[in-house]
Amino acid sequence: MLEKLVARGVKTTPEAVLRNSFKSLNENSKVDAMFTDTTFKSVIGVSGLPFKVPAVLQLLKSRDVSEYLLTQAENGASVMVEIESNGSVSVYKSANGEIQKIEVPAEIKQKIETLLSNVSNWAGHLNDKGEHVIDLRTPAPGPHFYVNLLMGNRIGFDHALQTTPKSVVDRLGRGAFRSHAATQVLATRWDMRQEEGGFPANRQFYLVENYKKIFYSADPNDCNIESATCTHSQNHTIIEYRTKCGLSIKRTIFILPQIEGLPLATEVQRIEVTNLTDKERNIKLVYTGMFGTPATHAIFEDVLYTNVIMQSSIMRKDDGSIIAITPDYYPEPFREDMRFHTMMVRNGDSLEFPKEFCANYNEFVGNGTLEDPENISKLSNHFYRKGPGFFALASEVKLGAGKTAVFDNFTGLSSNKVNPSFNEEVFKKEVSNLVDKFSNAGEVEKALEQVIKFAERYSSFMQLKTEDEEFNTYFNKNLPFQVLYQTFVSRSFCQTQKGYREIGFREIQDLYASMYYFVSMGEGDFVKQLLKEWCSMIFEFGYAYHNFFWVGKEPGKWSDDALWFVQAVYRYISLTGDIKFLDEEVEVAGTNPAAKRPVYETIKALIKYSAQISIGKHGLPLLDNADWNDCLKLDNDFIDGITKEKLYKEQIAKSGNSDEPFESDYSESVMNAFLLKVAIDEMIQLSGEKGDAEYKAQLEKMSSKLFDNIQKHAWKEDFFARVLFNRFKDGKFTYLGAKGDNLSADPEIDGSYFLNSFSWSILSDSADEEQIAIMLDRVEKYLKTPYGLKLVTPTDLGRVANDTATGHYFPGDRENGGVFKHATMMATAAMFKAAKTVKSKELAARLANMAYWMVDLVAPFRTMSNPFEKAGNPRFCTQYNNSETGENIGPMLSGTSTWLTLTLMSAFGVEYTTQGLIIDPIIREGEQTTSYSVNTGKAVYNITIKKPKGFYRSADGNVKISVDGKEIEGNLVPLFNDNKEHNVEVLFS
Known part of the structure; x- marks a missing residue:
């Protein structure tokens, strides 16, 4: 009888067999094991x-150690290497129920100890x-683990949202590089492996001496390598090697900030080669890469086409x-x-350029491999009439004893996206300008310093000092940079995203956090520029393009999009x-010729669309193709916004009633109802500040009606539903989410429960204290x-639709019961908000403690x-935990990083209003002092929070706040515009 074993079904683990074979093994000992x-x-x-590491695999990489251990493990025996506290190892064997310690040959024991040291x-x-x-010579925990993110800086230049360059760089310097939108400068790699986000030749180089390769940058385990390390910093990476033959090699990788007259996107790799010996050496450096193709569609359909439409070319002096x-x-x-690609070679006072090139990958590698190519001693300098965009440049230097040669490499792209008069002459001029500028000594160093200083200025908006130094460093250094990066890139690019997913409208959420940093730098106008670009993706009728790179796509298919604006x-x-x-x-999407309207009118249109037109039988917004959760596609016959607009206009032409909603049996999104309520309530405040009393009154009625509908139709005894169904005329399914929905896939749970229903009911002020407590229990x-x-929770969505999360993913992965960390940070933001306002201090403490618990799991x-x-x-945060x-x-x-920033701002008590800063913190129960600074761009607030151990909050009335030594009433700190520092003390008793 055949037995089929699958990963999620196999319960026997090698670690369990190891512990069973060696009963004396301490149960707390961290182990690694492999079946023989x-x-x-x-x-x-x-x-x-x-901690658990792939130690066995590392040992088996050594031929001698592998032979010894595998010989001991013959005939069904188990073998255990035990690392003792002093670093020495002992080896034990378990066979036929007996355990014996093995005398290991001295040379094998030494090799094992070295490998595990x-x-x-x-x-x-x-x-x-x-x-x-x-x-560089250690195993990798996963495809994302050793990756850095790099980006350029086009603030103040046209179309920064879509033209800011971005790179992903792994610890060996590999990875892809994009310029505007999804345009690859250096090619990505189209295969099934996550680990390689770029073509393997990208950013790599060889050193050749006496016609023989002595070094390859992506082979740190070569016998000539003595040490190899990588340091990933905010917006730049440094990789350093030392060879046994007496060379020191340093690589510095970053993207140039935009400079007028230079190419749209330029990535720099400075390679410094130092001769540590006392003899002069002739060293040739061969630099490689693979340019991305402009015919991205043909990668899927006709790779031959991508080759025959190009020829090799060089520009010469x-x-x-x-x-x-x-x-x-x-x-x-x-x-x-x-x-x-340009290479400049600096050797002492001289500046030279290469005189060798290769434009054919197969010719370069020959019968060898990329690690050890055959034709490296002399590049062919042959022009090819077709082929992929492989390139290699080579240059030789005489390197004196103790001297350093510098190879500055510039890989880039010029484009008509920011220059309507772009042509080949403009391209040559931009490259020439680049060469002229960076031929000057010190310019590369200045550019790198500019990159580093920008990251420091950006992150200075808020600097944290708690009792957790690791957390402080993360919050002050890396979290701001990920938020900055995502403002321009978001989900469209990273190590494992090899395709061309575009910027999604809902990714305006990243600006929620980054705008605080930009404004603190004096870049408020830039935030407006970004807001307008998103605004221009909203149609006259009030729905939005779901995603866009230059041209918008999928209008009105995802019903939450415009509400985020x-x-x-x-x-x-x-x-x-x-x-x-x-x-x-701002321009109106979908108009030709392009029409314009005020931002205010755009917001009016999107609220009308979501609150009065595109609604279902319970008065809540329609789900359409899906809302925030893309895997919640429950209406197979949904229609997009353009179709809906056309049908609606036909409907009201017949009825004569322009105030009636769109007629349909489509499903309603409860999350969209919450998002809509947030939008309406925020516009109540803004219309009041604007002085529009008439619209404010309309919105107040709209908010009240929506709240009543949410309470009447979406609250289901123990939770808010996630979706309301209208198409099941037999009443078998009337809602999804909460007790009794008949859609649970777990026999132990009556109903399905969605985290976002909890989060957004609180964030929209739709849940009362009793409901919050009940939901928190669930x-x-x-x-x-x-x-x-x-x-x-486990949910059988296959009973109501056929293109949902439960049809796409194993349970526990992604939207099918995974820990979707973006959603968890929305939940923690909701928890901190509720913890500040609920009357029950016990409930408030539960909410705050769970929020911090979740924050620690995400950090x-x-x-x-x-x-x-x-x-x-x-x-950097990833999107999911299994x-x-x-x-x-x-x-x-x-x-995740965006909402982590927002949730921590809430936890530390920072809320901006037009009247001042509201300071309302909830810090960890175990902490007694937390300090942080907030830079508004017009003043700096140094805020210190002190409390006894335990749970404290402002709502309980036991707090005093002083500003510059003077106690204030309440917790509204005035806005200062004096460019000075002000000290705020928050004292709980």
């Missing part, structure tokens, strides 16, 4: 580890600057040296973006007091796991405690 065969009865294991540093370490310092190598494309539209505008006006922004004119009982709050540096099981990235294993799963870019 598929009988699953014997194992090879290692005990005494600092640095286990605690296999994942690297985070230093006090928030940098990840990594040994008068002396024949190469200023740049560039692919030359035939179809005119593909000449709108021109890629290039109101929160962004409200936050901006609360932050800046710029109520006149509502009167600024969250703790059904959604809380050791690895965070699940998005949803990425916590992965360092168990890196090979938690994986993820220790500096709720069964705790593994951090990509993508690496997500709303």
